[in-house]
Amino acid sequence: MYERILVRYGDLTLKGRNKRIFVERVNHLIREKVNNPNVTYEKNHDRLYILLNGEDHDAVIRGLDKVSGLSSYSLITKTDRDMDSIKAKALEAVQSELDDKVVRFKVETKRADKHYPIKSPDVSKQVAAHVLRHTELLQVDVHNPELTLNVEIRHNGAYVYCKKIKGMGGFPVGVAGKGMLMLSGGIDSPVAGFLAMKQGVEIECVHFESTPLTSIESAQKVIDLTEKLAVFAPGNKLKLHMVPFKELHEALLDHVPESYNITVMRRMMYRISEKLAKQRDCLVLINGESIGQVASQTLESMVTISDVVRMPILRPLATYDKLDIIAISRRLDMYEISTRPFEDCCTVYVPKKPTTAPKKRRSGYYETTFDYETMIDDTVARTITIDVHANKHRDLTSEGWIVRDVLTDKQ
Numbered sequence: 137m138y139e140r141i142l143v144r145y146g147d148l149t150l151k152g153r154n155k156r157i158f159v160e161r162v163n164h165l166i167r168e169k170v171n172n173p174n175v176t177y178e179k180n181h182d183r184l185y186i187l188l189n190g191e192d193h194d195a196v197i198r199g200l201d202k203v204s205g206l207s208s209y210s211l212i213t214k215t216d217r218d219m220d221s222i223k224a225k226a227l228e229a230v231q232s233e234l235d236d237k238v239v240r241f242k243v244e245t246k247r248a249d250k251h252y253p254i255k256s257p258d259v260s261k262q263v264a265a266h267v268l269r270h271t272e273l274l275q276v277d278v279h280n281p282e283l284t285l286n287v288e289i290r291h292n293g294a295y296v297y298c299k300k301i302k303g304m305g306g307f308p309v310g311v312a313g314k315g316m317l318m319l320s321g322g323i324d325s326p327v328a329g330f331l332a333m334k335q336g337v338e339i340e341c342v343h344f345e346s347t348p349l350t351s352i353e354s355a356q357k358v359i360d361l362t363e364k365l366a367v368f369a370p371g372n373k374l375k376l377h378m379v380p381f382k383e384l385h386e387a388l389l390d391h392v393p394e395s396y397n398i399t400v401m402r403r404m405m406y407r408i409s410e411k412l413a414k415q416r417d418c419l420v421l422i423n424g425e426s427i428g429q430v431a432s433q434t435l436e437s438m439v440t441i442s443d444v445v446r447m448p449i450l451r452p453l454a455t456y457d458k459l460d461i462i463a464i465s466r467r468l469d470m471y472e473i474s475t476r477p478f479e480d481c482c483t484v485y486v487p488k489k490p491t492t493a494p495k496k497r498r499s500g501y502y503e504t505t506f507d508y509e510t511m512i513d514d515t516v517a518r519t520i521t522i523d524v525h526a527n528k529h530r531d532l533t534s535e536g537w538i539v540r541d542v543l544t545d546k547q
């Protein structure tokens with residue numbers, strides 16, 4: 137019975153130019169994710185109507201679920217403003233929602249047009265009476281209803297809907313500028329990337345891979361996770377920078393005492409990420425660190441590790457509980473990928489006793505024992521960037537076992 141979807145934008149406390157940019161961006165994303173040439177769009181101040189023109193509403197809603205910056209949407213129907221038309225549509229709407237559970241209902245009316253001759257509470261009463269007259273086993277309960285029927289009276293017509301579907305919230309991806317996501321194959325960093333995107337940050341991803349020290353399957357996890365994240369990105373694609381980390385990784389394993397391996401490795405990753413971020417006009421680094429999770433994520437570690445870069449670092453998960461992170465990972469369909477049992481460069485050669493309180497001076501001293509700066513420049517130069525598409529799967533594992541060789545062949 138519903139011929140359109142009402143889309144409500146997110147944070148509209150924004151004003152002036154910012155609001156215009158927000159709305160333009162979000163409208164663009166909506167068209168892209170809905171991706172259906174047969175639906176049409178009707179803009180109306182602070183909201184948008186999608187006219188279904190006979191298309192399946194579930195498919196359109198699945199598209200909207202991928203758009204950051206939307207607060208909610210409703211299947212809605214438009215009718216004339218006279219009470220008979222409103223009552224008829226209201227009854228139809230209630231009937232389409234009735235199931236065994238619904239007993240208590242209420243009608244809520246809003247008048248955007250304050251000149252409408254009947255006051256909102258009276259519209260609600262009349263509509264409720266009409267619904268009760270033509271249905272069975274329903275009763276009005278304004279405090280604890282199982283079903284709320286909404287009537288909105290606007291200048292150009294009356295609108296009727298029952299359900300509000302919660303949107304992703306946040307800001308349209310891109311309005312906040314760009315960040316470089318340090319993406320491992322684990323659970324946390326892809327969730328961190330999602331949360332940053334949800335808040336309007338466009339991302340590119342950097343991954344440190346040490347094939348053949350690590351398996352190509354661990355790099356594949358990263359590609360698969362990037363494909364999942366790309367669903368939310370403009371153009372349904374993301375850039376992934378694959379950093380060949382093996383040489384630097386081996387050098388630091390050779391030169392740095394075991395308890396400082398992880399600290400120095402992280403410092404190298406940060407340095408390289410910052411260089412790539414600057415090259416790509418990113419304003420911040422983003423990672424999946426969460427306070428206390430592992431030795432390298434104590435506050436002391438974070439201080440010592442991030443000391444080597446000047447760029448601000450977003451840690452969307454810093455204060456999250458692991459179970460909450462896992463819940464998001466599952467919702468995004470990433471958990472199964474993240475928990476595939478392949479080691480990445482942080483899990484091979486894990487020191488038996490990593491320090492949980494590494495010192496800046498000590499880390500700096502160990503780093504003087506090898507020429508890491510030249511190695512970093514060389515590593516950055518050999519980094520390969522690929523576009524990862526949400527809807528085009530890329531399988532590296534069928535192509536070889538050294539990531540760089542596989543990607544260089546196919547450039």
Ligand code: ATP
Binds near residue numbers: 319323326423429481
């Ligand atoms: P994750 O589940 O994201 O791997 P984690 O709890 O395993 O997180 P660590 O392995 O200590 O944490 O890594 C901390 C953060 O460092 C990660 O969230 C990620 O942002 C970054 N990171 C770790 N390994 C890599 C890598 N190989 N490539 C890119 N970034 C990495």
Ligand code: MG
Binds near residue numbers: 321
């Ligand atoms: Mg990890």
